[in-house]
Amino acid sequence: MKIAIISVSEKGKELAICIKEKLDNDSTIIKTDLYHKNVKKYFPLLFNEYDAIIAIMASGILIRSIASLIESKATDPAVLNIDDNGNFVISTLSGHLGGANKLTNKIAKLISATPVITTSTDVNNKLGIDVIAKDLFLSVNDTKEILFFNKAILEGRELSLTVNSNKNFNYLFDYLTKNTLEIDVSIKFSSKIKTDEIHVTLDDHILILKERKIVAGIGCRRGKECEKIYHGLKKSIDELNIDISRINMLTSAEIKKDEQGILELSEKLNIPVEFVTLDKLKLFQSNDITKSEFVKSKFGIWGVCEPSALIMAGFESKLIYKKTSYDGVTISIAISK
Structure with missing residues (x-):
């Protein structure tokens, strides 16, 4: 993950430096760059260049700065909002596919802050279908269908996962077994499914999760x-x-x-x-x-x-x-x- 940290106050800048120093020791963080002030100039440049943006500023400044840049949960970067004192880390955009929720928990732990996450599946202790895709490094063929499946999960409905019978999918089974969040699924096998795909179905809806290399x-x-x-x-x-x-x-x-x-x-x-x-x-x-x-x-x-x-x-x-x-x-x- 490539992260940009942008601050507007001197106190925020000090916190940004502190976060960068901690993240530089994390091998899953490819690089962390710091930006200060001039948010109107920086946000349009950062939005498509980084996997995540950490904004240390008032939420109003952040919302007005990114409103016109937001396009899709499939492409928008993760955006986190932190106050100058580092009391709260708020997952603001792309909580699941963008990884904002997990990054929020990571940053909050690093600076001893309170993580704030509002996505329905998380607050209801449910495993979202987009979380499965993110955690297992799978692409989603139609992100518009995510809402339907996550709503079904919240309602406790059973999803059907179909995989190729000739492929080892132990990584998927182990993940579902070990995950502490709630989800009701049945597993089916078919030789007609491509070996790098997982088909999620319910009623007449289908979502195809495909392994990224x-x-x-x-x-x-x-x-x-x-x-x-x-x-x-x-x-x-x-x-x-x-x-x-x-x-x-x-x-x-x-x-x-x-x-x-x-x-x-x-x-x-x-x-x-x-x-x-x-x-x-x-x-x-x-x-x-x-x-x-x-x-x-x-x-x-x-x-x-x-x-x-x-x-x-x-x-x-x-x-x-x-x-x-x-x-x-x-x-x-x-x-x-």
Whole structure:
């Protein structure tokens, strides 16, 4: 998640700096940028460039600033509102698909504030269908149908989830079993459903949840054992709260194509591994990757795990876990659009 924090007062600016310092240590936060004052100029620029905006200001200023920018729950960024004293963190926009509710709880915990969340499913201790999509990194084919299904969940009606009978969907079953929020679902199996889709149906309504491609980029010192690489990968996905079975591909640079630890890990997990050519890595550009002068001087590329993951996840993919080191192993994770 890329986050912009914008403040209007000096006290708010101090709080913004404090929040940034805490978020910089979180591998699931790709970057945090600070902006101060001049909200009329900044908000239109930030709205489409960041996954989340944290506005430290009066709610009236925030609402007037973003009103004309709001388009859709499928595309709008998460927006949080915090008072200057850091007493309350309010989930203001894109609570579910945008991740504002979860970010609200995260920020509130970091600064010892009270989280304020008003979405109906959350306050009624129900699991929204859009929360399932967000948590499991699934796209939604028709966001207009979310309201119907969430209303049905609030009314205690049973939803039918249909998945392909030839695909392992343990990550979905485990998620539903372990989730403490209430939802009534039945699971059906059909070979006619695409293997990367989950069909949610009730009455004559249907919602298709489709797996977004998740790619784990790996860098490591020469000769790193499979178990050491697995340890780094497991720590990373645990921080993202995703099951190992949701990883669609492992990847690294072609200079690692003979690395036994990576090859063994691919075989052990039954996840394909692809190695990106140096030519592609040299041409790749992104403001989100961590640049290594050492790697640049040795191989002519700025990095291994982050650019490899982004390239293999496809056009307009983004990082959901920045380059993090685990005893000679670096892991990053990217997701398709």
